[in-house]
Amino acid sequence: MTCTEAQSIITAFINDELNISELEEFILHMESCPECREELEVYYALLTAMKQLDEDKNLSDDYSQELKEKIEHTQERIIHLRYNYYRKKGVLFLIILFMAVFFSLYHYLMPEEEVNNVTESRFRLRTSFMEDRFDKPAKELNDYLEKQGGLD
Ligand SMILES: [Zn+2]
Numbered sequence: 613m614t615c616t617e618a619q620s621i622i623t624a625f626i627n628d629e630l631n632i633s634e635l636e637e638f639i640l641h642m643e644s645c646p647e648c649r650e651e652l653e654v655y656y657a658l659l660t661a662m663k664q665l666d667e668d669k670n671l672s673d674d675y676s677q678e679l680k681e682k683i684e685h686t687q688e689r690i691i692h693l694r695y696n697y698y699r700k701k702g703v704l705f706l707i708i709l710f711m712a713v714f715f716s717l718y719h720y721l722m723p724e725e726e727v728n729n730v731t732e733s734r735f736r737l738r739t740s741f742m743e744d745r746f747d748k749p750a751k752e753l754n755d756y757l758e759k760q761g762g763l764d
Pocket of ligand 1: 614615616618641645647648649
């Protein structure tokens with residue numbers, strides 16, 4: 613983050629309008645850049661005093677200390693959010709791993725689906741039964757036709 617970028621979001625930082633990655637870069641810059649840090653302190657004192665006057669509150673004695681605490685709180689929040697982020701990622705990873713193991717074991721352990729053997733089905737039996745019944749007249753007809761042919 614450049615000084616210009618950092619200074620352009622000072623107001624957003626004071627109003628708690630930055631997202632987690634912006635906050636991270638912003639704090640990092642403020643800790644390494646005395647000029648921007650000074651700028652932040654001035655803006656913080658100015659904006660906070662204006663807000664306090666607006667809300668009829670007493671003015672703070674030490675804006676510098678307040679800002680320090682705000683930055684510390686922000687750092688704690690970043691660590692907490694990052695921790696949650698990685699913890700969630702870890703849980704997600706474990707779920708995926710578990711599912712992968714489960715499905716490979718499932719395929720490995722479950723018996724293969726039984727193949728329907730047509731020769732043992734009722735359909736086949738019925739067909740054989742019908743064949744027997746219809747073969748008979750056909751056979752008789754053949755015999756008859758053979759007999760007729762023999763007479764000719
Ligand atoms: Zn800077």
